[in-house]
Amino acid sequence: MYKKIVIKDEYLHLKEFIEQIHQLFNRSGSVLHEGRNSIKVFDHKGELVVVKSFKKITSANRFIYTTLRKSKAQRSYEYALRFLENGFDTPRPIGWLDIVHNGLLKESYYISAFCDYAPLESALDRTLVNSPKGEVRTLHEIQPLEDFEIRLLQELAIFASKLHVKGVFHGDFNLTNILYHSSAREIKFSLIDNNRTKFRNNSYKRIVNNFKRLKIDECHFRLIAENYPGIPDSQRKKFFRDMLNTKIRFNRKRDNRRMLCKSGSYSGK
Numbered sequence: 001m002y003k004k005i006v007i008k009d010e011y012l013h014l015k016e017f018i019e020q021i022h023q024l025f026n027r028s029g030s031v032l033h034e035g036r037n038s039i040k041v042f043d044h045k046g047e048l049v050v051v052k053s054f055k056k057i058t059s060a061n062r063f064i065y066t067t068l069r070k071s072k073a074q075r076s077y078e079y080a081l082r083f084l085e086n087g088f089d090t091p092r093p094i095g096w097l098d099i100v101h102n103g104l105l106k107e108s109y110y111i112s113a114f115c116d117y118a119p120l121e122s123a124l125d126r127t128l129v130n131s132p133k134g135e136v137r138t139l140h141e142i143q144p145l146e147d148f149e150i151r152l153l154q155e156l157a158i159f160a161s162k163l164h165v166k167g168v169f170h171g172d173f174n175l176t177n178i179l180y181h182s183s184a185r186e187i188k189f190s191l192i193d194n195n196r197t198k199f200r201n202n203s204y205k206r207i208v209n210n211f212k213r214l215k216i217d218e219c220h221f222r223l224i225a226e227n228y229p230g231i232p233d234s235q236r237k238k239f240f241r242d243m244l245n246t247k248i249r250f251n252r253k254r255d256n257r258r259m260l261c262k263s264g265s266y267s268g269k
Contacts, residue, residue, distance in 0.1 A: 001106070006077065007095035014094060014111075017044050021109050022099050025053055041114055048114035050091065052076070053107070062104040071098050075195040076110040082199070086166050089190040091115040110195075117179035117190050123152055124175060124216055145219060152180070153220055155187040157227040164202050164210065165230075171196025174213040208242045212250040221247070 029040035073096040080093035092113035099107040225240035
């Protein structure tokens with residue numbers, strides 16, 4: 001077994017801690033998220049450090065990430081640096097650690113500084129309510145958007161445009177991976193889970209496609225379409241329809257895939 005480890009110079013004082021993360025992770029730290037991957041926060045001598053463990057590494061990927069491609073932890077670190085270089089906020093990258101056993105990647109960890117911003121999901125709540133007819137509708141179909149939601153979506157449209165202009169297309173641009181902090185003067189955004197980001201030339205198709213993972217209402221999409229910079233006013237209705245239809249197709253494809261998985265018919269290809 002051997003370790004592949006990179007630590008940003010300003011965090012070299014955490015070297016001993018980072019080298020032991022694979023031993024500490026399962027028995028200490030506070031859970032922030034538990035799912036396909038696991039995220040914990042550690043209080044190391046008064047410094048809050050977030051560690052993401054990439055858990056479900058397939059047999060094929062153990063070989064690929066050791067010999068052919070950078071691991072998700074390495075990409076998370078390097079992409080975070082690129083985000084910051086381009087003027088986009090993300091929790092400060094500290095380093096990454098890969099554990100290789102018998103020539104194959106066994107464990108992979110990305111380490112970053114703690115960020116106290118809230119996920120966008122907490123502000124754009126899609127609370128479901130029952131209508132008199134027994135149909136399930138979102139709260140926003142009954143009550144108008146609040147001023148803060150409008151402001152938040154307007155700023156999100158501008159933020160997304162800045163990303164796209166610089167050719168940054170986050171691979172999982174959803175409400176849990178977009179963090180925000182608001183004050184009377186401004187709203188700031190920070191992005192997490194960046195390892196699937198694509199750095200490509202800007203295009204209309206890529207812009208539309210990048211919004212498909214947002215779990216927001218139709219009225220939210222309309223606000224984004226109305227406030228996204230660079231779209232001619234004559235094309236905003238088309239932009240809105242294209243975003244909405246892309247989202248609907250994405251949802252249908254995802255739902256069909258889940259049904260096939262449940263039935264055992266989906267091969268994963």
